[in-house]
Amino acid sequence: MSSALSREDVAHLASLARISLSEDELDRLGAELPAILDHVAAVQGVVESAGEDVAPMSHPVPVANVMREDVVRPGLTPDEALSGAPASEEQRFLVPKILGEE
């Protein structure tokens, strides 16, 4: 896999990740990431040369069906919930106007 990553690609990734990187940061990441990607891209070849169907491991210790009963547990009070909020009003988190709709 080619790890060519243009400055525009980095800018696109940063916008997906909601980080408004400065021009300098874009330059620096654009320079650093390809070297890192070259190194990590090796995994593809490793898997191919393993020569068999290797299952991906998403959990280091296999477990299944970890569930809880449907019983209400005390949560936080509104004051606790809002304690770290940059701004609040009417017992709600106050945020700047939201543009997009989901």
Place this chain on the structure above:
Amino acid sequence: MTTATQKIVPFDEAITRYDPVMGLEVHVELNTATKMFCGCATAFGAEPNTQVCPVCLGLPGALPVVNAKAVESAIRIGLALSCDIAEWCRFARKNYFYPDMPKNFQTSQYDEPIAFDGYLDVEVPLEEGGTRTVRVEIERAHMEEDTGKSLHVGGATGRIHGADHSLLDYNRAGIPLIEIVTRTIHVPAELAPAVARAFVTQLRDLIVALDVSDARMDQGSLRADVNLSLSPKDSGVLGTRSETKNVNSFRSVERAVRYEIGRHAGVLDAGGSILQETRHFHEANGSTSAGREKSDADDYRYFPEPDLAPVAPSREWVEELRGTLPEPPSERRRRLQAEWEFSDLDMRDTVGAGALDLVAATVAAGTTPAAAKKWWLGELARRANEDGTDLADLPITPEQVAAIQGLIDAGRVNDKLARQVFEGVLAGEGTPDEVVSTRGLEVVSDDGALGDAVDRAIEANPDVAQKIRDGKVQAAGALIGAVMKEMRGQADAGRVRELVLEKLS
């Protein structure tokens, strides 16, 4: 935004040139006591941010734990829709940023849904009478979590555009949702709107019968998205699809399909192209407006949720749950029709109005099927239509309807007064009994007061009285009418008749 110049082609005309390609997605909010991944309560309408904890607020360090009851409900829904139940499946993170989503990813399921490959046979009422059974194939039903709610402040009230800021309440964040996705529904074009409505209506009946959700479209516990594109007739060319989100009544589902077909046709006729976008339905005028455009930026970067273990429901559990399923809807409809001695037409009207469960519940509360149907498809259907809402969302319960019929049967009110009782209950004036007493609606059957009124009527109509004395009993109607008029309808007509005949015998 809807532009003023946009042409909407009349539905009947649009379907002469285009075939609709339609799919539906329905989100069902489960009625579990706690949220999908934490022990917070799920009560509707609680004070803001009173049903929250580190997990559903997405605080640093918080971790999810799956609600077993939600998995059980998901499996039961899957089984009721004749789906296969996964032997092993996982949750996945759907990554995107939105302020009402605390972790900025939704814990959902991606390529491993808990239920898949099912169907629902729906009875679609036909315009020319009768019904047609349409099999709607279910692609999948998967588990996920709801978002919080935002209140947009400033600008036009409650609207996102022009707001100064927004206020966030996370009580709803993390409530379990089951998303049910249909495959493309292949039906004759003219049937598409009715099929969409019938599917959502009958899916709701099923959900209610399973007792896994309140399934109230008006409260958002059942939400339907309509995916629609048009294909020029016989072209085999697929169009671009729009997704009309969160349509909030059965009637609106039908209207949204009709509108979108007309809108797509208008754009395509003019040589334009449909944008792949989400659209919002407007209850007031039945139109839709553009929401968010889908773009390359919609890269959700799904990956298996590392904080949760896979769900591997044992076959024993699945079979045990199969044993708890209610009667399949089509069998139930056949059984009820026989029990209620309804004609095909009666049944079609009842199902079509979304009144099957309401009539059944009213019958269960002691009313005859005919009377239950009369109220739900008459007085109440008229009200629902006036209010632009669904029958089930009217502020009256089947038990209250049964109670009002009970008042009639006991002779405490007559049919005409009963309509006023309905009005009072719908206006939130209390129980039927309370409405009767506060509005003073009870019929007068006190012989003293009635006797006096009968005497006055005889005195005022000597000719009629003589006819009755002469044996022309059918003339009593005029005197009864006079008494009823004097009592402003609040008389027990049967007792008045008895008194008239007694006095003139």
Place this chain on the structure above:
Amino acid sequence: MSDLTRLGAAELAEKLAGGEVTSVDVTRAHLERIGEVDSRLHAFLHVGEESAMATAADVDARRAAGEDVPTLAGVPVAVKDLINTTDQPTTAGSRMLEGWVPPYDATVVARLRAAGLPILGKTNLDEFAMGSSNEHSAYGPTRNPWDTDRIPGGSSGGSAAAVASHEAPLALGTDTGGSIRQPGAMTGVVGMKPTYGGVSRYGVVAMASSLDQVGPMARSVLDAALLHEVVAGHDPLDSTSIDAPVPDVVAAARRGDVSGLKIGIVRELGGEGFQPGVQAAFDGAVEQLAQAGAEVVEVACPSFRHGIAAYYLVMPSEVSSNLARFDAMRYGLRVSPEGVPDPSAEQVMSASRDAGFGDEVKRRIVLGTYALSSGYYDAYYGSAQKVRTLIARDFAAAFEQVDVLVSPTAPTTAWRLGEKSDDPLAMYLEDVCTIPANLAGVPGLSLPVGLADDTGLPVGVQFLAPALADDRVYNVAAALERLVAAPVLEEVR
């Protein structure tokens, strides 16, 4: 330096139980030590004097009233500032969470409180635990008490430096790719990463969910085991927590017997690229084990050499998702973009994330966003998860042949501040020995075995055992601990 700060946790526990000292005295001695040396080390981001002394007084009162208290009650502990505490801020070493006081305790903190351990303070770390040197802390680096011009390792560098410099007898760290073991090696203390799922992650600010583990740091194997015992065990609030009894790590640490055990040297983790002084110390340690009755063999784990590549895909992918919640809406730093009148929530999010995260965090978020994006998922994240399976197979095959694996903990001793700052990849390669254990979820312990003959700085040896066999690494480490001259820091230098 007070004599009380020279003592280890087990000795302190004994003296407290015997009424020779009070927890108030012990806790105050450590707080004084922090006051004495921390301006030079910067191991602590916050010192919780008041709450620590209150816990100490409470434990003393309970003891005086004849109450039966847990073994470590009254022995103070330092906690990495990635772990939530309701009575002290939790910053994760980031501007993003400056001053944030969590409204809930991490499960491990609740267990420390229930066991009566006064919490001295919150220790410095690389921002959100991302780094191997502590240079990525937004609040300035921690320095190595053996040489304050050098890094203490990372990311639990603050916890390591605090224990090494006798500011605390015990500390909690977290280990995602070596963040307990590597700083342990760099500062000459014991650091243990338990089996994945052995210790609850609830309330620990997540870096990479499928790799993170909390573990103990101490100046002896027994002390580490005692703290391990306090914090380990099933937690219903963590779905990945193992619902099984905790292996008896304290008994294993007291046993320390390798006779008849088979110990495997991992061929891929040594030799070329390893600092000669590190290699020599390692070879010496292995020789000691053989003399103590262990059978030492060499085993091949060919997939280990791909560990770093897999790790630097899995970790940033999970990081990019786990750190999405820091969006300036509900908590944390909120910054408005410059020159934008009336900015939207979206603009504030982006500006806050740019201002609140440091370079290394942003680098990993962007890398992870790339690795998960459509079209690349299979090649990157998907392949990396398959390499984890290959590494787990290597472990399984190795543990068919031997009871325990051994390697150096890190290829070098502590480097100078700034020495590797300009080359992120070079820094990543430092994690070569520690990463396989995280990828496969097995336990790993770093034991200090002396000073390198070339740099005069501490060297650590790492023991690895199969999942759930945490007691095995304690047993072997305890045995070697008796045979080697553990480096003792006389004074911060």
